[in-house]
Amino acid sequence: MTTEPVSKLITSLATPTIMSMLVSAFYNTADTYFVGKINTSATGAVGIVFSLMIIIQVVGIMIGVGSGSYIARLLGKRQADRASRATSTAFFMVIAWGIGLTVLGEIFLDPFMRLLGSTETILPYAKSYGGIILLGAPYMAASFVMNTNLRSEGNALLAMIGIVSGAVVNIILDPIFIFGFRMGIAGAATATIISQLISFLILLSHYIRRRSTLRIHPKNILFEKEMFREILGSGLPSFFRQSVAILAAIILNTCAGVYGDAAVAGMSVVNRIILFLGSALIGFGQGFQPVAAFNYAAGFGRRVYDAFWFAVKTGTVFLLIFSTAACIFAPQIIRLFRNDPEVIRIGALALRLQCVTFPFSAFIVMSNMMFQYIGKPAKASLLALSRQGLVFIPVIMILSQVLGLRGIQMSQALSDGTTFLIAVPLTAGTLKVLKNPEPLHETGEIPGRGSLRDCTQNA
Structure with a gap:
């Protein structure tokens, strides 16, 4: 972690996480594709x-990222026993939360779907799909914790195996349940929760069979203030980001619903496409995160700086290439999901507008991930809130009133550009410190971080 060239290290860690994220994103993309054969x-x-999927994930991601950040720092300090306690505590916390969500969601399913922005014509399909998805909430959320913690200890390949296996099953089962068993949209949901259960069991098996250096067991749960503070503190930026994403999705669905089901469907398809492309960027960033955390804890600020810029440059080039392609072939891409002229017209313009500023996401995402994993939750939270909350929500509410449907289509692009302008000055100060780290004391100590010699030997 402290001697390998950062470009090679990040690439090796990111390759399986990119695959994991792409395949994970394919869950919902596959459902959108096959369900699109039913109707608008x-x-x-x-x-x-x-939006419900995000709700299921929100605590899972918060606890997963929070515990993952803490675990990476603990392993950097060679505290494996406490790292296992953090893993077990996080795992059982999120299982309990998922059970609660399932019970409440099923009881209040009808008003829940309406709250998420469902129109009267969409409501029966949303209840059928969402009611089944809720059943998988506990283990779907727990999978995020296990997946993130495996990556934090450097076992990205094991994490990828669990995610990819479930996704392959989902792709196979979707057409079988939807068309073969004639279950319609309920078949898509059933295929999803079965495939997610398979992913969960595979990920759990890595801990049970001791393929992981970490352990999951009820006896390892630690009800300690410091433990909860570390997990929740580092994970709060993800919670804020996901929470405002839920609110943003609800507002988007509500605003688009004014213009009919075609508008909701068109914007939904665009969001799946952007999610799919963005998942590769996030996967690459997840290869950067443990490198940042480990080296920051060990006192190698310059390596964090170099790793950040390598991740930003690589991510920007990737997004430029795919944004250009998506912009050129926008109508053809939308048609793959729903061959409805109105859906294609609305979705193609929205996709092209988003592609204009989408490459800025590389700097935004890597800045947020760096802040999370080097223990700067305040900056990470502010940046996480900006894109989908502080910026997007007021933009879409204003533009939808002033420009109508066109304002809805251009709102995300404007939000991305504005958030980039916020991220640059927010990140500049931290990068300056990392580029020129504090000099060593005469004793070889880095202020607050211990002996550089010890860190090097431990790494």
């Missing part, structure tokens, strides 16, 4: 229930 209202329902 069913396609819109997938967009509505996507």
